[in-house]
Amino acid sequence: MSTEASGKGILLKADPIANAFRDEIKAALAERPRPPKLVGILATSAAPSKFYADFTQKQCDALGVEFVLKRTGAAADPSAGEGDGVEEAIIEANEDNSVDGIMVYYPIFGVQQDHYLQQVVSPLKDVEGLHFKFHYNLYHNIRFLDPTSLLSSVPPTSLPPPAVEDQPPAGTVKSILPCTPLAVVKCLEHIGVYNRILPYGDRAYGKTITVINRSEVVGRPLAALLANDGARVLSVDIDSIQEYTKRPVTEAERRFHPRHVVRPSSLSLQECLAISDVVVSAVPSAEYKVKTAWLKDGCVCINVAADKNFEADVREKASVYMPTIGRVTITMLLRNLLRLQQYGEVSKQTS
Amino acid sequence: MSTEASGKGILLKADPIANAFRDEIKAALAERPRPPKLVGILATSAAPSKFYADFTQKQCDALGVEFVLKRTGAAADPSAGEGDGVEEAIIEANEDNSVDGIMVYYPIFGVQQDHYLQQVVSPLKDVEGLHFKFHYNLYHNIRFLDPTSLLSSVPPTSLPPPAVEDQPPAGTVKSILPCTPLAVVKCLEHIGVYNRILPYGDRAYGKTITVINRSEVVGRPLAALLANDGARVLSVDIDSIQEYTKRPVTEAERRFHPRHVVRPSSLSLQECLAISDVVVSAVPSAEYKVKTAWLKDGCVCINVAADKNFEADVREKASVYMPTIGRVTITMLLRNLLRLQQYGEVSKQTS
Missing domain, CATH: 3.40.50.720 (NAD(P)-binding Rossmann-like Domain)
Structure with missing residues (x-):
């Protein structure tokens, strides 16, 4: 933290907050049999998306998370259209059992079509927490879930009582938050x-x-x-x-x-x-x-x-x-990745 | 059809096209043990939505479909906010086993939040065909489906071959189209x-x-x-x-x-x-x-x-x-309602 003569208030950088979670993530990673694998999908020529993809790569490298960047559309070939092949790249990553998490660099087509793409990402691999099921849980203050319920398209019929503790009850895990x-x-x-x-x-x-x-x-x-x-x-x-x-x-x-x-x-x-x-x-x-x-x-x-x-x-x-x-934000994304890797294990056990 | 002196082309009304489908719907209704029940949800004070709700009522009355209009938000109480209670009304209709179809009079909050609401409607009751699963099928040219697959949030992993006939193969039904x-x-x-x-x-x-x-x-x-x-x-x-x-x-x-x-x-x-x-x-x-x-x-x-x-x-x-x-359009909606009523029966048999 630093105060400067030009202002009364504190200028607070994100680093000290991120670092505390990085240590937590590192400790959790050390206990995993294999590092989780994150796939990034870059489908446009937009500079901020390219920048964010590089930033994800650096963060993953530093922590020991496996990161694979897939380029498609204008990100792979300047003569291709912006966003070309992005849906197919998501479906491929959904179906690849070695992939634990998927992040897509938005915006691509605009809010409406991007919202469609956000539903194509399997909720079991949605590190960004943009799937409808996670939004539904958030809006209804549903904090814990049975991970196998993510496989159902039907919203829960009865709402659980409000959470009074930070820890999920037995048989449940924390819901992913955006x-x-x-x-x-x-x-x-x-x-x-x-x-x-x-x-x-x-x-x-x-x-x-x-x-x-x-x-x-x-x-x-x-x-x-x-x-x-x-x-x-x-x-x-x-x-x-x-x-x-x-x-x-x-x-x-x-x-x-x-x-x-x-x-x-x-x-x-x-x-x-x-x-x-x-x-x-x-x-x-x-x-x-x-x-x-x-x-x-x-x-x-x-x-x-x-x-x-x-x-x-x-x-x-x-x-x-x-x-x-x-x-x-990127640290929360990697934290979600660890959680989804666990979801995957729970789902495999029960399916 | 009519030609007028003012123009060369034909001015074609929707009625003759709608009427052919109305006859088909009437014949199908006559074979059902009970008329299907459609719930309309009106949550705003917008005149076009009110008009369309009245229009739905008339069409349902004429065909013998049970229509129940639920008013909430500004449609129920001028002092309430536009859209108040709409999500709860959808959830209630989702959970009501006597309801076969749900239609919501949009726009309510704007494209983004309305898109969220469209995912809250159970795909088993989505007469408008706005749920992600139906859009996914449409975009991937998946014409027929096992209705129980609508209960899964995971997109199909392999695409079926292209349909060469208008009739669904055994064990499948036609997907709902918007x-x-x-x-x-x-x-x-x-x-x-x-x-x-x-x-x-x-x-x-x-x-x-x-x-x-x-x-x-x-x-x-x-x-x-x-x-x-x-x-x-x-x-x-x-x-x-x-x-x-x-x-x-x-x-x-x-x-x-x-x-x-x-x-x-x-x-x-x-x-x-x-x-x-x-x-x-x-x-x-x-x-x-x-x-x-x-x-x-x-x-x-x-x-x-x-x-x-x-x-x-x-x-x-x-x-x-x-x-x-x-x-x-409204005739297609009622045709979707009949199809969903059948989905419901198939799902009940298999669940």
Whole structure:
């Protein structure tokens, strides 16, 4: 951690948070009979995807995870179309028993067709946690699962009681969470926004958190995850603001407890920021900036976008500012890989 | 059919096409021990959704299908949020054994979150054919399936040979196709664009078809469906034009035959229209118009959008113009309902 004369708040890098998990991953790897194998699928000529693929390679090499990058489409042949062959590459990796995890470098075709591809990846190999089944579990606060249930296309008919402990009950494993939202939670735990004195599953109680972006990949799962952990979340999208909370007010809301409920909010963005202990921004635009003047003094600001969504003087108001969390995200991905390798073993035993 | 002095081409209404299928549905219903039950879920205050729900009710009443409309969110209570409770209503209908089919009136939250909801609907009750499993089958030209395979979240590991007959082999049933793309195919069969002299599965061979729109709900499945039936399809989106065909040229493409392949196209929209025997437009905008001047003389034009995507003088060039296919679409939905009712019986027998 470092403080600079230019600002009051701390500029927090992702490295110390990522490193703690790297040590945990290394210890777990040492106990495995073979290193897990991750396949990356690069199907476009986009520079950020190429960069992220190289970054994955380095992280895997450093930890001793086997990484194989498959290039297809414009990534393999400049005369081929962007995304050509990507679905076939995913299916091949699904069917290859030596592969434990699959990650695909998005965006490829645009949100709709990319969403289709995310369902083609077998949930048993989905290190990114983008499969519908994982989103369904997240939205319904289902934290533990029987891994063989991932083979069923039918959602669970009855919801389990809320988790009161961090450890999965016998016969179950932890559900996979999407990497980026999970990385944000891990950062907030490190920073102390999550209060360890409170019971598991409710450690963000008392905190108000604004999440700017409501995509299915980042913003909405993050809002749900934080609300399931007890926070009052203000979810800001381009055309509406909603409140996510698991503390019901009406009788109808009480029916769905302990799942979070979502209500339209009458607050403006400025009013949201004025009361928020944490602001997470994930707007895919270099032009978009959260106004420092609108922030609550002493808040925590986390930039999840590839571009900088906060103004240069953000630390004039923020007590902690994280400009990027990418290294935590990739670490969560590798943690998911280890978990899926275990799922595979459990599934093989029972099938 | 009618010709008017104002235009050369025929203005073709959806009714005669829908009526032929209505008779088929009535005959099938007469043989069922009980009428199938369809649940409609209306969660917004949008007038077109309300209109479509009323339309579904009328069609079901006329045919003897049991229809129950569930209202939630802003459709039930003007003070509630748009879409409130819709996911819970879907889950309730999934779990209700008396329900054979579920249709949800979209749009609700926007394409991404709506796509999530489409996966919440059980594939065994998905009359709209929007579940990932049905899209996967469509994109891979898998026409028949063992209905119990719908219960598995894992895509089939090996692709069956291409279908050479219209009838499913023993132990299998026809896969569900999304209603709107299927309705377009039925219209093209009626008009004679599909050539009955050609073998099943290749009856659109020789035809060039432009499809304007590449959404996951209409344009992309339609392009794939037509290409799987042998057509050369030019798929036009706001920022690119692609060609869908199942006639491979390169060695790489041959690997994926008899699935269609997709290539970037260097043609402009004007060049596409100049060579197209059929133009299907599904652009959700009242401003968007296909230029009559660009059409090939004698082509077939089908408007799938709620707004009119063709100019008023379209029949100066088109030999056949269908301004709307809504009645065929709802008929396909009810046909899917009958099929799903049968799936349910097969699944109950085997589970």
